[in-house]
Amino acid sequence: MPDLIKTCLSINGIERTFHIPPGMRLLDLLREKAGLTGTKEGCGAGECGACTVLVDHKPIPSCLCLAASCEGQEITTIEGLQTGSELAPIQEAMASSGGVQCGFCTPGIVMTAEAIAREGLQAEAHQRLAGNLCRCTGYTKIFEAMDMLPALEAQDD
Amino acid sequence: MTEQKAPIGGRHVRIDALSKLSGECRYVADISLPGMLHAAVAIAPQAPGRLLSLDSSRAGKMPGVRAVITASDLPAANLVGVIFPDQPLLVEERIRMVGDRLALIAAEDAEMAWEAARVVDFEIEEEEGVYDCVRALEAGSPTLHGDSNLLKTFHVLRGEVEAEKDSAAVTIEAEYHIGGQDHAYLETQGCLAVPEGDRITIIASCQCPFYIQQAVSRVLGIPLASVRVEQAATGGAFGGKEDYPSEPAACAAVLAWKTRRPVRLIYPREFDLQVSTKRHAMVIRHHWGADAGGRLRFAEVDCILDGGAYAGLSTVVAERANVSAIGPYDVPAVKVETRIALTNNLFGGAYRGFGQPQVSVAAEATMDRLARKLGMDPLEFRRINALDDERNTTCTGQALPQPVMALPCLDQATEMAEASPAPRKAPESWLRGRGIGLSIYGINLHRGGQFLDRSSAVLILQPDASLIVRIGLTEMGQGVLTSIQTVAAQAMGLPVERVQVWQPDTTTVADSGPTVASRGTHSAGRAVLDAVRRLRERLDPIAAELLGCDAGEIRLEAGFALDSTGAKRIEIAEVVREMSGRRIESIATGWYRSEDRVFDEATGQGEPYSSYAVACHVADVAVDPELGLVRVERVCAAHDIGKVIHRTGAEGQVQGGIVQAMGWVLTEDLKLEKGRLINPSFTDYLIPTADDAPAFEIALLEDAPGRGPFGAKGLGEPSFIPAGAAIRNAVSQALGVEIDRTPLLPPTIVEAMGEEHPLAELIRSIRG
Ligand code: FES
Numbered sequence A: 001m002p003d004l005i006k007t008c009l010s011i012n013g014i015e016r017t018f019h020i021p022p023g024m025r026l027l028d029l030l031r032e033k034a035g036l037t038g039t040k041e042g043c044g045a046g047e048c049g050a051c052t053v054l055v056d057h058k059p060i061p062s063c064l065c066l067a068a069s070c071e072g073q074e075i076t077t078i079e080g081l082q083t084g085s086e087l088a089p090i091q092e093a094m095a096s097s098g099g100v101q102c103g104f105c106t107p108g109i110v111m112t113a114e115a116i117a118r119e120g121l122q123a124e125a126h127q128r129l130a131g132n133l134c135r136c137t138g139y140t141k142i143f144e145a146m147d148m149l150p151a152l153e154a155q156d157d
Numbered sequence B: 001m002t003e004q005k006a007p008i009g010g011r012h013v014r015i016d017a018l019s020k021l022s023g024e025c026r027y028v029a030d031i032s033l034p035g036m037l038h039a040a041v042a043i044a045p046q047a048p049g050r051l052l053s054l055d056s057s058r059a060g061k062m063p064g065v066r067a068v069i070t071a072s073d074l075p076a077a078n079l080v081g082v083i084f085p086d087q088p089l090l091v092e093e094r095i096r097m098v099g100d101r102l103a104l105i106a107a108e109d110a111e112m113a114w115e116a117a118r119v120v121d122f123e124i125e126e127e128e129g130v131y132d133c134v135r136a137l138e139a140g141s142p143t144l145h146g147d148s149n150l151l152k153t154f155h156v157l158r159g160e161v162e163a164e165k166d167s168a169a170v171t172i173e174a175e176y177h178i179g180g181q182d183h184a185y186l187e188t189q190g191c192l193a194v195p196e197g198d199r200i201t202i203i204a205s206c207q208c209p210f211y212i213q214q215a216v217s218r219v220l221g222i223p224l225a226s227v228r229v230e231q232a233a234t235g236g237a238f239g240g241k242e243d244y245p246s247e248p249a250a251c252a253a254v255l256a257w258k259t260r261r262p263v264r265l266i267y268p269r270e271f272d273l274q275v276s277t278k279r280h281a282m283v284i285r286h287h288w289g290a291d292a293g294g295r296l297r298f299a300e301v302d303c304i305l306d307g308g309a310y311a312g313l314s315t316v317v318a319e320r321a322n323v324s325a326i327g328p329y330d331v332p333a334v335k336v337e338t339r340i341a342l343t344n345n346l347f348g349g350a351y352r353g354f355g356q357p358q359v360s361v362a363a364e365a366t367m368d369r370l371a372r373k374l375g376m377d378p379l380e381f382r383r384i385n386a387l388d389d390e391r392n393t394t395c396t397g398q399a400l401p402q403p404v405m406a407l408p409c410l411d412q413a414t415e416m417a418e419a420s421p422a423p424r425k426a427p428e429s430w431l432r433g434r435g436i437g438l439s440i441y442g443i444n445l446h447r448g449g450q451f452l453d454r455s456s457a458v459l460i461l462q463p464d465a466s467l468i469v470r471i472g473l474t475e476m477g478q479g480v481l482t483s484i485q486t487v488a489a490q491a492m493g494l495p496v497e498r499v500q501v502w503q504p505d506t507t508t509v510a511d512s513g514p515t516v517a518s519r520g521t522h523s524a525g526r527a528v529l530d531a532v533r534r535l536r537e538r539l540d541p542i543a544a545e546l547l548g549c550d551a552g553e554i555r556l557e558a559g560f561a562l563d564s565t566g567a568k569r570i571e572i573a574e575v576v577r578e579m580s581g582r583r584i585e586s587i588a589t590g591w592y593r594s595e596d597r598v599f600d601e602a603t604g605q606g607e608p609y610s611s612y613a614v615a616c617h618v619a620d621v622a623v624d625p626e627l628g629l630v631r632v633e634r635v636c637a638a639h640d641i642g643k644v645i646h647r648t649g650a651e652g653q654v655q656g657g658i659v660q661a662m663g664w665v666l667t668e669d670l671k672l673e674k675g676r677l678i679n680p681s682f683t684d685y686l687i688p689t690a691d692d693a694p695a696f697e698i699a700l701l702e703d704a705p706g707r708g709p710f711g712a713k714g715l716g717e718p719s720f721i722p723a724g725a726a727i728r729n730a731v732s733q734a735l736g737v738e739i740d741r742t743p744l745l746p747p748t749i750v751e752a753m754g755e756e757h758p759l760a761e762l763i764r765s766i767r768g
């Protein structure tokens, strides 16, 4: 057993400390240590985007990211988007557009979409979502969800 | 309760959207149990061969390993395989396919288990294999099972082909090589086996819990009633989780049985791509002819499916390919021969469309060729030959009921394409082309599988008049839970949110057969309507008594029971309370089975299906003539859907089906080297991304009711089938050359463009 490394990071706004092997992926820390199984593994090789989480607000494939390298960073997962049982605007939009089918890509898609929306880059959604594979929807209803966002956000204010 | 609009045809939020969007939905990899072990599988890296020795002692000593199982350790039958029992769970001697299992391992964590799988020692004596389906059928080829590689032959024989040949003014002879496809569901295969005394529970990502129940019962040697299979939330399937999940489930089950601990097996992506079933590659030879007026006279089709090393579901796939080989056209003389060849390639299984997309690419390509040879517009040529209300007899001699939707779909799709230009997604300098794909899909299972075409449902009306619905057909993303929710809500007069449809579990409903052949809404919906009928036999009289009217008058709407005038009404919840007070049962079962049909296997004449759905796709593509790249800019799709049950879901099926078909014909290349997949990753096996998605125009036509609930017809496969053909035809039209091979990879396109192309020589040298 290699020595464990002490790693402190913030997950969905809560400061957490873990003692983990140096080679542990952020994906495994989230799923196995933090019990947050919303983040999915579709390939384990950075090819599908199902494992996307926000690391300091940037969408990152957590299967390629070493957990220990996230020391001091802010991680947001799918579980961190909603407030209580109230969904975030992107989640609402995906529900009403029908951007969810089997749902396995969905957490990753939502996190990437959230990052796109936060930066106001909806116009580039097609290219920016290209790292998140979806085998079910044909993507169109995911784009529709992104197009609904400004209206939903305006409603919120 | 407020008055509500009828849910049928609406856009309410799908039943599983919130759990999937919040991350709360649990797929099998998200379920852990105390004491759970993780499984891995050691496979043969080459095929064919003979297993000379197998030594798992090194693997057994690896840290964390709790069990290693080889063929001699199995508790009961060493057998998997849905239709023909030709596949061992673990290799005893003969290896036929890369991926044949040598040993199963259970360890404390998944990494340890896969690590141990890598150190299983074995010696394989290499044998001569056969990797080409045409060669496999030639005399002298090495055989896989018995003394021939011909698994089965199917025919369609109608009219006098030889006689009609004389009346043809133009003929086309062509040979199409249509590629296979991996399902590439985003969630890989996975299951969890939990032993409980002399019983076992399997939680699995799957399409057919009942197949798994049978497989596990067989490998453990215990009764079916001792095996409970719960379908976990399933992250895509497309046919890939029809028959195949029985194999990982059998693996996890025998490990759990031996270790007496829960065992979870999750395939890593590379492993999944390497060992799982694939869409069948096919070689399809055509000889078709038309007269000078543009009427088809004859069609001869010789089709060989590469079945791979085991029978799997190949016969069922071939059955559909066989009767679908000439498309929705009126042809006086037809001769189709469809053969399945066993080879040492990965084995073919179910995949959305069941062999029909492949034969449709060929049929629609030949239609375009004939049109060009006649100097006719491909649309006009199709209009002349498509089945219609007068010429309504299919190639199997089955008369279609009116209205026949081939022309309405063709017209609707082409009108949408004409109405506005396709958005330009590729550079202006690329060449543009438009292609048509027209298909007719036989709904539900072929006559040969009709014994499986059944479905069970259970309704439990709750004291607050909310409703629990259990069905035997599975949700894998296609939306069956939502469509069944919609159907049940409509039939019971309840708002959709008061109806909950739960994932199947083999202990709650009777064996409902597989969730395949676009039959989910149809078959489960019919079973639910049957259950509603039985429930209302008890509910309506009570409501009538409370309202002071006849039981026959009762209507259920928006949470109320009403008399025929609508003047008197009472909340359904109140009726249920009254039922409960009188101790009247508020649970009902329902059953559906398909109509018996007549079909002659020798001639392929009769009724392979009880009803049909037409679809037409018109693709607009742009092709880079220098590099052979293709971009699909728009697809206009018209679907004969009978009745829209859930509009958002129906559109999503169409969009998803088309994009998946686009990947199949353009980029998804299964590179096999002696039966081994050499590109088992999403970096090398390219499925469409968001950036590749075309624009869509979709029309859902409801003119021809089907036999499903409220007249619905299946859509899962019709949404895939014509798209590949439309795209192939559009690319050919853009370049002005015929392309007879898919996927349409850049080298294939450059090659088709001939010697003039500046890259022709380079491609030739690469191809050797
Ligand atoms: S699992 Fe991380 S990109 Fe696929």
Ligand code: FES
Binding pocket: A099, A100, A101, A102, A103, A104, A105, A106, A133, A134, A135, A136, A137, B186, B235, B236, B477
């Ligand atoms: S919804 Fe199934 S992969 Fe996207």
